[in-house]
Amino acid sequence: MASEIIFYGGIDQIGGNKILIKDSGESFFFDFGVSFEDQGRFFAEFLKPRGVKGIGDYLAFGLIPEIPCLYRTDLSSPTNFPCGKPPVDGVFLSHAHVDHFGYVCFIEENVPIYGSEITNKIIESYETVGTGGIEKEYIKMKKRPYGNYVSRTKWPDATRHFYKWADYKGAIQINFFDVDHSIWGAGGYEIDLSDRNVIFTGDFRQHGNRKDLTKNSLKKLETKDIDILIIEGTNVGNEAEEQQTKTLIETIIGKPLSKKLASEEELKEKALTIIQPSKSPVFVDFGIRDFDRFKTFYEIAQECDRKLVIPIKLAKHLDDLQSIIGIGPSDGNLLIYHEPKGLGSYDERDFYKKWERPLYKLNNVKRSDELLKELDTLIIFMDYFHMKNLVDLKPAKGIYIHSTTEPFSEEAAVDFRRHLEWIKLFNLDYHYLHVSGHMSAPEIFEVIDNLAPKQIIPIHTKGTEIFKKRYPNVIIPQKGQKIDIS
Structure with a gap:
């Protein structure tokens, strides 16, 4: 069975990554973040998606993918969105910024979430200090009995489990590599599919206090034969x-x-x-x-x-x-x-x-x-x-x-x-006085030149046209459509 890659976010904008990869009978999302650009187009501080509708408003405005059975049963019930066995086997997170993990809160609680140990601990602490509500229930959840009055103190508790990336044991070989970014625990993934090799960089830089993390990882990746490079380009065209x-x-x-x-x-x-x-x-x-x-x-x-x-x-x-x-x-x-x-x-x-x-x-x-x-x-x-x-x-x-x-x-x-x-x-x-959490455009292009991938998919960037003009092997995905990687 040929592998598939579908992008549900992170295209022609900064953040909101949601990359679905299918192969060998398994399906995984890489990141499942909030798109502040999309959400800000319709909502603001005093105009928010309605909690009483669960995920209904998020679906109506295209903020999350319309994939049946992907989401929590209780949050799907107000709009009768289909529930059942989740269609994915897990979510791999690159790091603990909300535009990369924020909508994990909606995913069915039995779907395992994978990341670095530091990423998982930061998200747990972030949830603790947060304001609560359905958008902040990453680990500890209150199952909402929509349509019935039940005292909040009697809402059932549920827990979503976060795992270290190395805990995944399945058909697809997935390896995490460390990078330097403006939050600790960040990294990318090397994904060996049955018919191709994919590298997803996550967000990265090589000028911070931990720049050697990025440099060492890139040095190892330069020895690989890379079919598809999914690379961030925040500072390209900004x-x-x-x-x-x-x-x-x-x-x-x-x-x-x-x-x-x-x-x-x-x-x-x-x-x-x-x-x-x-x-x-x-x-x-x-x-x-x-x-x-x-x-x-x-x-x-x-x-x-x-x-x-x-x-x-x-x-x-x-x-x-x-x-x-x-x-x-x-x-x-x-x-x-x-x-x-x-x-x-x-x-x-x-x-x-x-x-x-x-x-x-x-x-x-x-x-x-x-x-x-x-x-x-x-x-x-x-x-x-x-x-x-x-x-x-x-x-x-x-x-x-x-x-x-x-x-x-x-x-x-x-x-x-x-x-x-x-x-x-x-x-x-x-x-x-600020130092970016991302590589500069010249550094991004140098990384691409050194890795020499067969195909390039720029994400987390508003500079897709710049990538296209520079490289003939660039693919620009369409949201929700399987990309042509033949």
């Missing part, structure tokens, strides 16, 4: 997004954007030149699960004789992943920001979640009034969702280091503009 970011910053902040940084080491050096001579508070924004960037600012804080102040969710990630990251929430160089909730009593019963309560009892927890006493000696995590804390901290002046990716969607651009307006209002000295 000039419009970069220009949009540059224009927003220069228009609102009123200062030119500094040159792009080439490595995590260069970012650290640049940040040190800004922070070391300063006698003011420093506010930083980085991905809350980007542990490379966290460690960079952790080291900067040490070298500048400052403390790094982190939010409770990051403290929880450090607690859950301390054996991997090597730094725990009670570390002497960290402070945990105790944000007020509910009625502002700081009592653990005042709307604090169970997982938060033991962390808020640590000795390095500080409220705003306590942080004010040492504000000029701190580096404070302050992303878009925590900007409201500036009202309580009242910095007379300060530095703001923006260290996250540029917006890749219209909704993200609106948030980015709002973020900049806050920074401008509080008169913070703004610096954009």
